[in-house]
Amino acid sequence: MSGRLQAHAAQLAEGIAELGLVLADETVERLLAFGELLLKWNKVYNLTAIRNPQEVITHHLLDSLAVLPQLPTAGCLADIGSGGGLPGVVLAIVNPGLIVSSIETVGKKASFQQQAKIELGLGNFSVFNKRVEQLRAEDLPGGAADGVISRAFSSLADFVSLSGHLVAGGGALYAMKGVHPAGEIAALPAGWLASEVRALTVPGLDAERHLVVIRRAVDGVG
Numbered sequence: 001m002s003g004r005l006q007a008h009a010a011q012l013a014e015g016i017a018e019l020g021l022v023l024a025d026e027t028v029e030r031l032l033a034f035g036e037l038l039l040k041w042n043k044v045y046n047l048t049a050i051r052n053p054q055e056v057i058t059h060h061l062l063d064s065l066a067v068l069p070q071l072p073t074a075g076c077l078a079d080i081g082s083g084g085g086l087p088g089v090v091l092a093i094v095n096p097g098l099i100v101s102s103i104e105t106v107g108k109k110a111s112f113q114q115q116a117k118i119e120l121g122l123g124n125f126s127v128f129n130k131r132v133e134q135l136r137a138e139d140l141p142g143g144a145a146d147g148v149i150s151r152a153f154s155s156l157a158d159f160v161s162l163s164g165h166l167v168a169g170g171g172a173l174y175a176m177k178g179v180h181p182a183g184e185i186a187a188l189p190a191g192w193l194a195s196e197v198r199a200l201t202v203p204g205l206d207a208e209r210h211l212v213v214i215r216r217a218v219d220g221v222g
């Protein structure tokens with residue numbers, strides 16, 4: 001593979017090792033290929049504020065990979081407000097056993113993701129160009145999702161209100177956040193609880209990152 005990210009391939013490999021992940025060379029090549037697509041099409045599709053190749057590695061690829069150990073490894077995962085496919089495309093690339101549905105309301109961003117799906121040969125990835133609140137659980141491949149994730153989408157309360165109907169019984173919502181969102185956790189809608197708030201370290205990213213896991217109170221956690 002050639003392209004602007006190739007000069008940063010070693011940084012990606014080191015970051016993957018630092019996260020304790022073991023990925024096949026072919027998988028790492030696919031991650032780089034997705035990063036190249038983001039860089040190539042960003043101007044046309046207005047996908048992300050990040051235009052620097054090194055930041056594509058840290059802010060997009062490694063940030064998305066950092067949550068991997070906390071997520072279900074099989075079943076269905078829905079990514080809400082996925083923009084240029086983050087973290088959904090990355091998670092689909094590294095986990096072929098997971099069926100990933102990506103929900104994005106802006107047509108050109110969804111089109112980019114569909115193109116990435118084709119170019120990267122992602123059979124376990126589907127894109128829905130819809131507002132999440134208009135999507136029914138039965139529209140997802142496999143029905144209600146075992147996990148529903150978002151990054152930079154909304155407050156935790158809005159995430160739960162707009163997307164909670166897509167979570168299967170016993171499943172969870174996963175919100176990728178910056179600083180510890182204590183105030184947002186206190187404002188969660190009735191019937192939902194933050195069962196875990198985990199501080200994450202992302203190699204090369206000098207910023208606070210947290211993953212908030214939210215479950216229905218009836219699932220007996222809290």
Ligand SMILES: C[S@@+](CC[C@H](N)C(=O)[O-])C[C@H]1O[C@@H](n2cnc3c(N)ncnc32)[C@H](O)[C@@H]1O
Pocket residue numbers: 048080081082083084085086087103104105106109130131132133150151152153162
């Ligand atoms: C700040 S961007 C984050 C994109 C991506 N998750 C990331 O981290 O790079 C939020 C995205 O949510 C999408 N969005 C906003 N409201 C939505 C809704 N109700 N349903 C689906 N997508 C929505 C926007 O179009 C936008 O692409």
